[in-house]
Amino acid sequence: MATSVSFTVDSPEGPRTVSVAYERTGSGEPLLLLHGIGHHRQAWDPVLPVLASARDVIAIDLPGFGVSAALPDGVPYDLASVVPVLGSFCEALGLDRPHVAGNSLGGLLALELGREKLVRSVTALSPAGFWTESERLYAFGTLRAMRRGALVLPVPLIERLSRSAAGRAALTSTIYARPGRRSPEAVVSETVALREAAGFHETLAVGRNVAFTEDVPGLPVTIAWGSRDRLLLRRQGVRAKHAIPGARLVRLPGCGHVPMNDDPALVARVILDTSR
Template structure:
């Protein structure tokens, strides 16, 4: 079993946070303090990201395989039927995890995998370009993200309000993308896959997209037909693909409401 690094804080029902491709558990820092007031929060580094080692070389890091690794960790910690929250690839993994074990609720923030065929070329190009820049123009990026205008230029695609990011948060995000050993293999494992409905998910599902998400384009990557009937669709006004730092209060409120099986004002039902 691959050993996964994690942060665990707070008390209450268990809540598991799954980050996006190329990031780490630090992506949840803007919302963890508020969530810890209501939940036993477990933010983890997926295999090959942050401080977690990659899966063994013979195991392809598909979303289902990554979900199985998370399931092993939850079993080791004695966590049963947690609330799951995932961003981008983390949302896809949360769906796969819900097919493996009981889940109290799912909150999917800009989940990946909701395209018709293979991963759209636009998203592949964006991810590869981001990875290349972090590895080959590191000094320039560090210089830029120290400045508010620089953070706007660097993170304008993924964040709806990049000027609100702190320099420290921006530095952490650049480092996470630059250093993660699992990036290439995980990206390759998603290229010819998409999320497909599996065994019934007997938990409420909420899906949120930011109104400024420039990564998952509406006509390419937001097809909800494989999701359970009754899935609730939410718009996070002013937020981008990684919404936690754009509006921590709105993201916290969404997660808390979804975990309580309630609806938020901007939710609409999908069938």
Template sequence: MSDTPHRGGRGEPLVLLHGASMSWRAWRPVLPGLEAHHDVLVPTMAGHRGGAPWPEGEPVGVAGIADDVESLMDGAGMATAHLAGNSLGGWVALELARRGRARSVVALSPAGGWRTDLDLRRLVWSFRLGGALGASPAVRALATRPWLRRMVLRRVLERGDRVPAADVPDLFADMADCAILGELLDGAATHGGVAPFASLPCPVRVAWSGRDRLIPWRRHGVTLRERLPGAEFVRLPRVGHVPMWDDPDLVVRAVLGVTTTAAPDREETPA
């Protein structure tokens, strides 16, 4: 059964898109700060735990995920919206911008920027390992202790101990039960990464986590400078690949700095 997309707040529309093997719940820590300024829609993307089932016979890839998000936006009455996405969600947000659905994009450590086949193979291995860990009863039991949870989740979170105990079962279930993860990973090399833009159709901020161990900047971010001409690139200090739990206030500022008229908070630009 699919989750009903979370929706709350008032203001200009904002759609939040999670990473691979996660769900809408990844955005819970930042919802209060964003809903104070925006009408926020937070879906679980197709093929992920709680999202719509993947259409039978449809090739698994970013294009199909973007189709699903477009359908959800249409259902919510959002012809366009500000888009913020993490990892895979950042890539999907960029593809939606290419389709004319974005008023702005904030991509937090977006996927799709690997430089070499080895970089992609390392990423695939990391996700397969994450899926196995998420399915392990022993690992789930260890993760009930905050300091052990920080160790177990270190690849994706700098401060896994900040994930509330009540959210831990869903976090691991999301990791274990992403139905399309295998096909998505297997097809990544064939489908390729983020295709270059001739010019950006809207403001784009790429905010890279300073302690991203899953897709580090130098192996996955540098190429996006050439593919996203005119985008703003900033660094989010002291956070891991999924920064929403590590530092919710920092993520809220990174998003609102683009989606509102306030002067953006500028962090250190990656070298």
């Protein structure tokens, strides 16, 4: 079950209160998990049992996604604002430089947290920010189409589609290489999360100018990319390695853009290896 924490952050218009929902389980060194745009913390459910056997795992709903409230007026969804929000979240929970793993948007945020030395290791799964302009336009167009589909489909139809492997593929094959492995309940939940994501458009709007070009020295970094990623093509991993030469670049065979569902054992092993 989700727990919520509220804390104060600075903004150009003065202090603002941010509330973030999260789930915490396991024991060991702290590990923060960050999901992608339009998703929610449950994206990590397939890997939670393994991670929680070795880490104190904190999976959050990013502000404006899942059941976390939208960012307050005066706090934009850009990296310069969201990274300090995540830092304040860690401070509110008493987390001293946790390990972090992120997927897509969460991977980009994880790398920024690493660059700011707010974490002790980074695992970035298909992180955003290493695209060409044409690749960005393709990814953003695909995400908008997914959002439109989630908004148009009535929930009863989503529920009916999710009962079959073919229906789950129709709803989620853009992000999963093996959508049939996702449970019907999870597919319904994440489709509804996409349609209700208050921060979706604002996050895409500020993402137009995002490019991660700086190194992340002084801590372990792993960049992992699914061989069947249809949203952020795997050649972007090579660019990520050039930008962060000390990073370990790992291929995830048979995995799509959200690899935690496609191969939970492999993804958990990559995260735990990085965070040792």
